[in-house]
Amino acid sequence: MPAVSDCIEMLDSETKAVETPEDHAEELRLWLRLLTCTTLIEGEVRGRLRQRFDVTLPRFDLMAQLDKAPEGMTLSDVSKRMMVSNGNVTGLVERLVESGHLDRRTSDTDRRVQVIRLTKLGRAEFRRMAAEHETWIADLFADLSPKDVRELMRLLAKTKASAQKSAGRRRA
Amino acid sequence: MPAVSDCIEMLDSETKAVETPEDHAEELRLWLRLLTCTTLIEGEVRGRLRQRFDVTLPRFDLMAQLDKAPEGMTLSDVSKRMMVSNGNVTGLVERLVESGHLDRRTSDTDRRVQVIRLTKLGRAEFRRMAAEHETWIADLFADLSPKDVRELMRLLAKTKASAQKSAGRRRA
DNA sequence: CCGAATTGTTTTAAGCCTAAAATGTTTCCC
DNA sequence: GGGAAACATTTTAGGCTTAAAACAATTCGG
Secondary structure, three states: OOOHHHHHHHHHHHHHHHHOOOOOHHHHHHHHHHHHHHHHHHHHHHHHHHHHHOOOHHHHHHHHHHHOOOOOEEHHHHHHHHOOOHHHHHHHHHHHHHOOOEEEEEOOOOOOOEEEEEOHHHHHHHHHHHHHHHHHHHHHOOOOOHHHHHHHHHHHHHHHHHHHHHHHHHHO | OOOHHHHHHHHHHHHHHHHOOOOOHHHHHHHHHHHHHHHHHHHHHHHHHHHHHOOOHHHHHHHHHHHOOOOOEEHHHHHHHHOOOHHHHHHHHHHHHHOOOEEEEEOOOOOOOEEEEEOHHHHHHHHHHHHHHHHHHHHHOOOOOHHHHHHHHHHHHHHHHHHHHHHHHHHO
């Protein structure tokens, strides 16, 4: 059983939560650090893709999605997977079809739907880029031990779940 | 002293590094998860800022930098801190001066330099937004324990250092 | 002191990105 | 069957973003 002073503390801290602004400086710092890491790595990858293959990161990301779906994907699927807007995908696909990396056709069973997939050229170029890309990522994370990687994976999974829950609460 | 079999293993793994492609699937998955978390949270914050205050995330970020520097900052400083290109800052500042949130003047001692700072209006609006913003972040990370937060901070610091080192190697 | 780097900012050209409205298609259900 | 709702995509308008080139001002080395 908790001491009286503990109970007072607990009550106190719960009261505070309603009456006075809580201190969330730690979470804020965590968010900024997370953002910094991502921006840093993303910028590095973007630059290398540009220099080595003259390709943009969004194009690479889109091709990566399609590489995992040999039978093709709809634009909506791509949009959800990449977590970008529908209109964004439209333009991206347009340019990749233009450059011969993507094939696009209207679904036979539903004329609303556009199915896109990698062309032979698109797949070949993507595989070539992906192989090198993987070594860049390995190098960027090189100072993390296997244990660090596992632990980060676990904590980020928890973070993702927490954020999704919070986003859900807002939309509800 | 390591056993003979260990030596063989070590040699083997070092040889592999050169001769055959290493497996970096774990690092790749980690990078994708990191990116997912950031995109998720960033999108959520962007949406809330727009709905509640009709402001964009980049504008908010720029004001956040200036709020920490009452004496003002140069465009280069802002650009480095925000990790975006110089030209990007120019446009952003233009719009924020236009809307009365920023004050901009040429340095007395160096006519190349533009010093910007928040106006009274800009500071007041930022403080109002920042207070609410902090509660959003707290909510998005709500399911993480204080220990999780500390551990994530530590691992992300390590990640940042590793990525910076790797980026430095490339530029060298 | 003067030309050559260096530094700070802006401009340019192209592409990325979003939210919201518009368009076309399918499904649901009465 | 015939609307209403839901869905997939495109369009629109505006803003963000980058890399590279251009411009302007300062500093540095001889």
